[in-house]
Amino acid sequence: MPKSAFADEKLRQILERSDENASFTIGDQAIFNISLLRSFYQDSQFRFLWHTKQGRPNAMALELVDTIASIDDEGLLPNDYHYKLLQELDTLSEIDRELVLSDAFLTLVSHLKAGKTDAQQIKSEWKSIPKARDPSPQLIQLVSTQSLSKVLADVRPADARYAVMKQALISLRKLTEVEWLPLTLSPVIKTIGASDPRIVDIATRLKLLNELPPEWNNTVYDEELFAAVKQFQQRHGLKEDGVLGKESLKALNITPTDRVRALTVNLERFRWLDEKLGNKYVLVNIAGFYLRVIENNELMLEMPVIVGREFRKTPVFSDKIRYLVMNPQWVVPTTLAVEDKLPAIKADPNYLKHFGFSVYEGSSRTATDPNDIDWNRVTKRNFNFRLVQDAGPLNALGQIKFMFPNEFDVYLHDTPARELFAQAQRDFSSGCIRVSAPLLLAENLLAGTEWNVDRIKLQLSSSETKTVHLKQVVPVHIEYWTAFADINGVMNFRADIYKRDAVLYAAMQQPLF
Structure with missing residues (x-):
């Protein structure tokens, strides 16, 4: 009997023996979508989706592993999608690989479609119509299109702002290792031509945040730095007066790590929305x-x-x-x-x-x-x-x-x-x-x-x-x-006036395993 046919039969036996009410694990990780997997493989006559005829991971399988490896670019956790196991594909049996890849795909699609978290369980003040979360149609679409990138693109928020926020997250994460010591909040810097020992640090931050050209080189509060401060104020919902007072300096003190957290929770909110x-x-x-x-x-x-x-x-x-x-x-x-x-x-x-x-x-x-x-x-x-x-x-x-x-x-x-x-x-x-x-x-x-x-x-x-x-x-x-x-x-x-971000971020960081 050819290996692939034997593998199909073994897959059938494993899925049919799996108990509806019992947990199903591979290694030390639970397979979350076992019921969906059982239905899918029954309908497809237990044909493999993620393997070549020679029993090796196919191109889609490798693409899925790469996608999950970088999914933190969208504020999600790679390990929620069996990344630990996916890094060791060669150590898994063919059956285990197939099920782990399919389960990772289903969970990822569910999170991209409707969010990892439930909006109304996180905060009662957020009332939204629950989005369809069932990832089964995308598994069927994957079989017909054989295009992982297209299927995932179809379930991500289509609004162009989501892509902008994702890119901002990638850029800000690169700054998280930069030293970002607090600037003192006084005295106020408000006059063009003013000198202040904080000017160099302020300018450095504005350069890193793409508010000020990298070639700027001065030690006083000149017109170009004044304009960059006004642009920074506009982007942060502050009074656009070019005055570096308490509120503007507090905004400049917010670290890239804190901005990454803000983007992480707001990308999740985007996934919640109809x-x-x-x-x-x-x-x-x-x-x-x-x-x-x-x-x-x-x-x-x-x-x-x-x-x-x-x-x-x-x-x-x-x-x-x-x-x-x-x-x-x-x-x-x-x-x-x-x-x-x-x-x-x-x-x-x-x-x-x-x-x-x-x-x-x-x-x-x-x-x-x-x-x-x-x-x-x-x-x-x-x-x-x-x-x-x-x-x-x-x-x-x-x-x-x-x-x-x-x-x-x-x-x-x-x-x-x-x-x-x-x-x-x-x-x-x-x-x-x-x-x-x-x-x-x-x-x-x-x-x-x-x-x-x-x-x-x-x-x-x-x-x-x-x-x-x-x-x-x-x-x-x-x-x-x-x-x-x-x-x-x-x-x-903007400021988190209702103190919602920390609660959502904590929920986002809770691992599924």
Whole structure:
């Protein structure tokens, strides 16, 4: 009997004897996908996928080993895909090699398709529709195409930003052995022509980060270094003033190792995401404090936003903007009413009147005179009121809110506190997203309808509350990126305001074996 036929028969015997409920190991490593492997090889009549007729690893097998060897370029761990065993292919039997290679392929495909980790198990504030994780179709595709590179390319995120982030990870990993001693955070360097003993170290870092040409050679804060600092500030979400103050110096102190970790977790977030964003959609990056409107892969509109504070985080999820409300009232959520408004009411008897609030007791539709209520006897436990703020210049929602009803009661809206948009880090809200240019956003979303900008302005100038439904719903994606490639393919980094990166990185580093 030819060796290959004997091997096929032996493979059948091994798989058919494997217990559905028992672990299956090769060496000291578990074979995770034994059920999928049993089905696949039964359907393929136990033909080998990874071997030549002579029983040697074929070109695809060797390509898979090379791919896994460099998979840390995408923030994944080679040893999660049997790399220890794959380095010793010649010591394995033909059957063991076949099963180890197939199992490594299946696990790798699953992770590239949907991530190694589960988004909702890592953080409850990340609500996403689970992506299809089953790697079986790719194993069948591999049989038909005999092209490992094509199959893996098809399951990786197709967005060009993923490739930019991957390349940034490769580049930054090369810097992890460079000494990166902390720069002192004072005094401030702000004047062109200034001298400071830190200038040389600052310039060295900016050269390594490709912000400053390698041929730059000076000992003072000249115009070229000033421009490089501004570019660095822009990429890190800092005030772009060229002043090397505390925040800019802290950003320069972040080591390449820390940046590698940030890229590792953000590449994983990319793998979590559904790539069907829509032809036109609104994207909010919580950590980046910005909103973008994208249409046919073109940036149509961008603006600063204000997001939730650390203890009232803006959640991550996707939905569809369905309608706008102009001159909205604000029905204060109960949590905010008892935690924020009740202390303010007790401190200032005129608070409700000054800010235009009506008070309703229980489910009553008739307003109660707030002066008839002994607020000092009202507590969080017995609070039984609805607070409704009238439309107007002091309304917390401003002049427009953009509605996509959801379980979090989060939406986009205007704000009277416009001075906060001048801050670089803008986590001031109670969870909703305040937009800096609501009129521009409304004009964009209502384009092609009778609601042109003049009609919108006319409506806003009145005191009438008006609900306007979009002609076609627009997807909105609220995301959290601390490292990302912008629309021009330039890498950006942001502070981890919700302290999520460390938790995800720890989960990413947990070995499967």
